[in-house]
Amino acid sequence: MSREVYDIAVIGGGIVGVSTARAILSGQNCRLVVLEAEDRLAAHQTGNNSGVIHSGLYYKPGSLKARNCVSGRDALYAYCEEKGIPYDRCGKIVVATSPEEIPRLDELEKRGRANGLQGMKRMSAEEAREREPHVACVDALLVRETGIMDFTAVTEAFAGDVRARGGETVFGFRVSGLRRAGAATAAQAGFGRDSSDFVVWSEGREIRAKNIINCAGLQCDRIARLCGSDPGVQIVPFRGEYYELTEEKRYLVKHLIYPVPDPRFPFLGVHFTRMIGGGIEAGPNAVLALKREGYSWRDISLNDMLTYATYGGFWKMAAKFWNTGFAEVHRSLSKKAFVRALQGLVPEVGFDDVTRCGAGVRAQALGPDGKLIDDFRIVEDANMIHVLNAPSPAATSSISIGETIAAMAHRNFRLN
Numbered sequence: 001m002s003r004e005v006y007d008i009a010v011i012g013g014g015i016v017g018v019s020t021a022r023a024i025l026s027g028q029n030c031r032l033v034v035l036e037a038e039d040r041l042a043a044h045q046t047g048n049n050s051g052v053i054h055s056g057l058y059y060k061p062g063s064l065k066a067r068n069c070v071s072g073r074d075a076l077y078a079y080c081e082e083k084g085i086p087y088d089r090c091g092k093i094v095v096a097t098s099p100e101e102i103p104r105l106d107e108l109e110k111r112g113r114a115n116g117l118q119g120m121k122r123m124s125a126e127e128a129r130e131r132e133p134h135v136a137c138v139d140a141l142l143v144r145e146t147g148i149m150d151f152t153a154v155t156e157a158f159a160g161d162v163r164a165r166g167g168e169t170v171f172g173f174r175v176s177g178l179r180r181a182g183a184a185t186a187a188q189a190g191f192g193r194d195s196s197d198f199v200v201w202s203e204g205r206e207i208r209a210k211n212i213i214n215c216a217g218l219q220c221d222r223i224a225r226l227c228g229s230d231p232g233v234q235i236v237p238f239r240g241e242y243y244e245l246t247e248e249k250r251y252l253v254k255h256l257i258y259p260v261p262d263p264r265f266p267f268l269g270v271h272f273t274r275m276i277g278g279g280i281e282a283g284p285n286a287v288l289a290l291k292r293e294g295y296s297w298r299d300i301s302l303n304d305m306l307t308y309a310t311y312g313g314f315w316k317m318a319a320k321f322w323n324t325g326f327a328e329v330h331r332s333l334s335k336k337a338f339v340r341a342l343q344g345l346v347p348e349v350g351f352d353d354v355t356r357c358g359a360g361v362r363a364q365a366l367g368p369d370g371k372l373i374d375d376f377r378i379v380e381d382a383n384m385i386h387v388l389n390a391p392s393p394a395a396t397s398s399i400s401i402g403e404t405i406a407a408m409a410h411r412n413f414r415l416n
């Protein structure tokens with residue numbers, strides 16, 4: 001870690017932070033450091049996700065998600081090809097399991113066309129079963145652009161590029177304080193007007209930087225507040241739990257099988273995913289976590305729970321979705337209920353055919369009106385950029401998001 005002043009400190013060594021650092025350094029020679037709280041990259045959302053390269057099927061045409069997913073997806077396939085990172089553009093099917101779901105599948109197909117997907121094909125139930133012999137459906141949509149990869153491997157490769165371009169990655173640096181040099185606290189600093197450097201510290205260590213990029217995922221709203229910015233949203237952690245098909249039952253799923261999602265939620269519903277490293281995962285569900293990095297029901301933080309429970313938007317959301325929330329909790333606590341959901345897609349999956357296998361926690365931004373923020377949210381403040389909502393498909397979109405933030409930084413930062 002250098003004692004000189006960095007031009008940019010990126011907070012967060014997930015795929016978004018590291019991709020941003022890489023994009024900045026590919027267009028600009030500057031002193032940049034990535035500060036990561038844990039002892040490795042991709043320790044949270046990035047390293048605990050489904051490993052799916054999304055096609056761009058689901059997102060509102062013209063939204064940041066739609067644009068960044070489509071361009072980021074192709075850029076990512078090309079990057080993996082160039083670096084020799086394993087991937088498989090294996091495609092997926094979205095299946096309607098009852099006639100009532102067919103209009104929603106039609107809508108999805110329309111969205112996919114609006115987002116420029118060329119590889120879609122509507123399939124009859126018979127055609128779908130030629131591809132996935134054990135699936136239950138009345139109608140299906142094949143999406144060939146979808147694939148699988150290991151996002152931790154991608155993040156590590158991005159970090160290799162960052163270091164090759166003169167950037168630094170520092171581990172075990174959990175940002176716990178931040179102020180303008182000369183100002184005692186963030187509140188006194190008057191960040192909007194001050195042009196002095198930032199002092200960023202973590203348990204006895206500190207660095208100085210002219211500009212800050214906040215890519216802290218589950219902690220991004222806290223980091224924004226620490227910087228003196230009002231994030232305008234609250235991060236609510238939603239855990240996604242996975243089961244794995246036993247080795248003997250892997251034949252039940254060949255590729256990826258998804259349900260038609262409920263359009264009221266930003267989550268896709270439990271599905272089957274073939275993993276690039278082998279094995280078939282089933283999940284993730286979506287339960288409110290009791291801690292930001294709460295990977296099981298045993299992980300509890302009163303402080304984290306208080307921050308969302310005292311936020312007005314939380315209770316507005318809870319009033320709207322309490323019944324779905326209870327159903328998700330039931331499915332989390334009862335393997336039987338989880339398996340029942342899976343049987344909706346593949347009826348032959350039995351209780352003993354799946355075993356628990358980990359979880360990831362989504363950093364979902366919630367507005368004061370109780371609405372879950374659907375699109376990516378990246379905001380600028382004086383010498384700062386805050387990534388305040390980067391849920392799925394941000395891993396797929398990471399190259400494109402990185403380039404978007406790099407363009408903001410080139411426009412608005414004090415860079416030599």
Ligand SMILES: Cc1cc2nc3c(=O)[nH]c(=O)nc-3n(C[C@H](O)[C@H](O)[C@H](O)COP(=O)(O)OP(=O)(O)OC[C@H]3O[C@@H](n4cnc5c(N)ncnc54)[C@H](O)[C@@H]3O)c2cc1C
Pocket residue numbers: 011012013014015016017035036037038041042043044045046047048049050051052053054173174175176215216217218219223239240284359360361362363390391392393394395396397
């Ligand atoms: C269960 C699940 C399944 C998903 N499936 C997919 C998928 O299949 N495809 C897809 O494209 N996307 C998927 N996503 C979404 C995707 O994983 C995220 O959008 C993406 O990883 C976000 O990356 P990030 O860098 O913003 O966040 P993170 O990966 O969470 O990185 C943030 C980093 O900031 C660090 N940090 C936090 N606080 C501090 C601090 N104070 N100081 C320093 N560092 C700090 C953390 O340690 C962490 O490493 C999924 C997410 C989940 C949870």
